[in-house]
Amino acid sequence: MRIDLHTHSTASDGTDSPAELVRAAGAAGLDVVALTDHDTTRGHAEALAALPPGLTLVTGAELSCRYDGIGMHMLAYLFDPEEPALLAERELVRDDRVPRAQGMIAKLNGLGVPVTWEQVARIAGDGSVGRPHIATALVELGVVETVSDAFTREWLADGGRAHMTKHETDPFEALRLIKGAGGVAVFAHPAASKRGRTVPESALAELAEAGLDGIEVDHMDHDPDTRARLRGLAKELGLLVTGSSDYHGSRKSCVPGEFTTDPEVYGEITRRATGAFPVPGAGGA
Structure with missing residues (x-):
């Protein structure tokens, strides 16, 4: 099995x-x-x-x-x-994903990376937007070779130059x-x-x-x-x-x-x- x-x-x-x-x-x-x-x-x-x-x-x-x-x-x-309590907490976390992603895009722009919200939103589609979608945008732009390469302190990892915190439980x-x-x-x-x-x-x-x-x-x-x-x-x-x-x-x-x-x-x-x-x-x- x-x-x-x-x-x-x-x-x-x-x-x-x-x-x-x-x-x-x-x-x-x-x-x-x-x-x-x-x-x-x-x-x-x-x-x-x-x-x-x-x-x-x-x-x-x-x-x-x-x-x-x-x-x-x-x-x-x-x-x-x-179940109402867990549902409310999941929604709170999800709702914070968009402003967080927009803040990370602004940081990337400040670092000279021409990523846009429209690009990230297209990649995310109907999904809950997150760092992997921004990482995919960096791959599309040729900034990094792979999604994993974006998860470093140079870019999107915790404490990285373009990282932003979000509501987390x-x-x-x-x-x-x-x-x-x-x-x-x-x-x-x-x-x-x-x-x-x-x-x-x-x-x-x-x-x-x-x-x-x-x-x-x-x-x-x-x-x-x-x-x-x-x-x-x-x-x-x-x-x-x-x-x-x-x-x-x-x-x-x-x-x-x-x-x-x-x-x-x-x-x-x-x-x-x-x-x-x-x-x-x-x-x-």
């Missing part, structure tokens, strides 16, 4: 539509895929309508959080998408909201240092005490030594260990199922969730 619990569509910063994403997941031989767009569940209906036979969809979202001034992401699985509040909506919470790529500063591993004990269910260990941004260390920490703290591709379509080099989650861990996630349930595909258009 092959399970990938972290993917993105055009509902946020992926390049595949939700329908294209589930078809790609099925073609890759996955049995279970989670759609976890940034701070939104907008792609779930389309993904469910197109879900191919043999593939089960786990609904979720990747929530933008900030711990002691450091950005982090919390994967929320199988929560009630209409306190992770302890995020855990409270996720649990209140019947969901399961997993700390996404906690040691992805290429993206900028990471939350100190000492904080994992606090987060576990506050209700964190697991940590995403097997991820393209974690080398083998990091994965081994995180596995040890998860065992010490009684946390679940997940693995995922963090697939973004053509915006990243990873493919669906590049890393996967153990079926027993997936079973435990579904047992803990009360807000929603995985949906098996019956054949979509």
Whole structure:
């Protein structure tokens, strides 16, 4: 059984539509895929309508959080998408994305980069605008070669010359909201240092005490030594260990199922969730 619990569509910063994403997941031989767009569940209906036979969809979202001034992401699985408190917080985070992107564009202009809001909005389409869309604009302009090259301190990384902060949820509040909506919470790529500063591993004990269910260990941004260390920490703290591709379509080099989650861990996630349930595909258009 092959399970990938972290993917993105055009509902946020992926390049595949939700329908294209589930078809790609099925073609890759996955049995279970989670759609976890940034701070939104907008792609779930389309993904469910197109879900191919043999593939089960786990609904979720990747929530933008900030711990002691450091950005982090919390994967929320199988929560009630209409629960008012979590819905309001997701909308607050999403609504701050546009002025933040416009501020980053202004900073880039000040650095001599002729990126425009119209260009970034075209790239984002109907998705929640974010740094990957601005990074794609920099690739189009020939400023950097790849999207990853834009996520440095020279450009868009945390603390970078063109970076701007946005509203991000306190992770302890995020855990409270996720649990209140019947969901399961997993700390996404906690040691992805290429993206900028990471939350100190000492904080994992606090987060576990506050209700964190697991940590995403097997991820393209974690080398083998990091994965081994995180596995040890998860065992010490009684946390679940997940693995995922963090697939973004053509915006990243990873493919669906590049890393996967153990079926027993997936079973435990579904047992803990009360807000929603995985949906098996019956054949979509």
